[in-house]
Amino acid sequence: MTTEAVLGLVGYAYLGLEIVAIGSAIDAVMRSRTSQGAVAWAIALISFPLLSLPLYFIFGRSKFLGYVKARRVSHENINSVFNELQASTSAYRADFGENQYLFPAFESLAKMPFLKGNTTKLLVDGERTFEAIFQGINEAQSYIIIQFYIVKNDDLGKRLQSALLEKLNEGVKVYFLCDAIGSAALPASYLEALKQAGAKAVTFRCMTKFSRRMQINFRNHRKIVVIDGHTAYVGGHNVGDEYLGKDPDLSPWRDTHVKISGPAALAVQLVFVEDWYWVTQQIPPLNWLPHAQTGDGHRVLTLATGPADRLDTCSLFFVHAINSAMHRCWIVSPYFVPDESVVSALQLAALRGVDVRILLPEKADHKLVYLAGFSYFHETIDAGVKLYRYKKGFLHQKVMLVDDQLAVVGTANFDNRSFRLNFEITMVFADQECNDAISDMLETDFAYSKPVTTDDYDRRSLVFKLLVRISRLFSPIL
DSSP, rough: OOHHHHHHHHHHHHHHHHHHHHHHHHHHHOSSHHHHHHHHHHHHHHHHHHHHHHHHHHHHSOTTTTTTHHHHHHHHHHHHHHHHHHHHHGGGGOOOOGGGGGGGGHHHHOOOOOOEEEEEEEEEHHHHHHHHHHHHHOOSEEEEEESSSSOOOOOHHHHHHHHHHHHTTTTTTEEEEETTTTTTTSSSHHHHHHHTTTTTEEOOOOOBBBBBBBBBBBBEOEEEETTTTTTTEEEEBSSGGGTTOTTTTTSSEEEEEEEESSSSSHHHHHHHHHHHHHSOOOOOOOSSSSOOSSOOOEEEEEEEEEHHHHSHHHHHHHHHHHHSSSSSSEESSSEEEEOOHHHHHHHHHTTTOOOOEEEEEOOOHOOOOOOHHTTTHHHHHHTTTTEEEEEEEEEOOOEETTTTTTHHHHHHHEEEEEIIIIIEEEEEEEOOHHHHHHHHHHHHHHHHHEEETTTTHHHHHHHHHHHHHHHHHTGOOO
């Protein structure tokens, strides 16, 4: 074959590639959930089709295919569990009286009501968190639910495995779920040891019988422990020694979990059941009778969000919470890559005179996300939003405080990945006692922080600013 013929074939191949890329760009414009995502994909696909087309097929989807189908197939079983939960907790539905106007949207997003009759306890940092979790595991009588994004086979991971093996020997059931990508380094022998002892142990994968397509851009980022359906633990910690402050580069590690005892633990359990069904097509036999605490207790809402939701539930939750703020709105997150609607809500809240504070880490564990955050400095600070950098170690907690009526602890970061690509769980508390505890905790955190100004971006080099802008282009998939 002559050189001219070879060049001609290459040209036709590239033309075909470009046609596919243009078609994919149109698909991105039509399907992307955000304008920034549509623009980023369209430019990349048309300009660099050879590189961007494979990336688009892997990372370009905005919906987690199959999860909705799994819900539909399991509708009768899941719905029966949901109805059982609704019936058993109906007496614990919270009443907000004059403040009722604020909460219906939160309950509609969660498809669950605020439940009273709970006790809650903040667990600040890793030692307190895992001490409480291991105590809960030790006290388990019937079953233990374990779900984490990351589980490592280090000292902490082995302690968890040993604690579970001990309870299995006592006849307690164990349901163990970790994310296949987040826990990719976990050796198969770790799960196999649990299975040999009688545990049900699986990984949350992107492909099951409900979806054969590659969807590795999605993650199950939830961190859930439930003991006997009575007590739940939710928050920012994963299972790894660094969460105990043993990583010299990211130490001390600042994180927050929360312990919830009462009817709300069953709502957390329901979130796990949907994830478990996606992987196993089975619904485990669990307790659905509430174990209420004395008195009205704390009012708690369990908000599960993810890429299978019909609406952008996580983003809408933050927008509504920010818009409802009258006096203060404090947000703590390791990452700051918000979408346009959230930025607008922050700007408007600050312009209304609300004390809007965002606390971010000084240290970075993900460089691209860290760089992308700088691109929002002028948009927020110029409107009156106050940004802070945490100086005492690495900040990983996901916490929000709105006025004196709403406090949040969960797994969702303040970025597009948590808003649209990850399965997350957020615990919302509507009680003064919870609010005061989180307020005191954050006051301490702000004492170890420094204010950020636009000069922290403006004085940087041109190369740094260019990297910031490029990182922001990738924000839809960070």
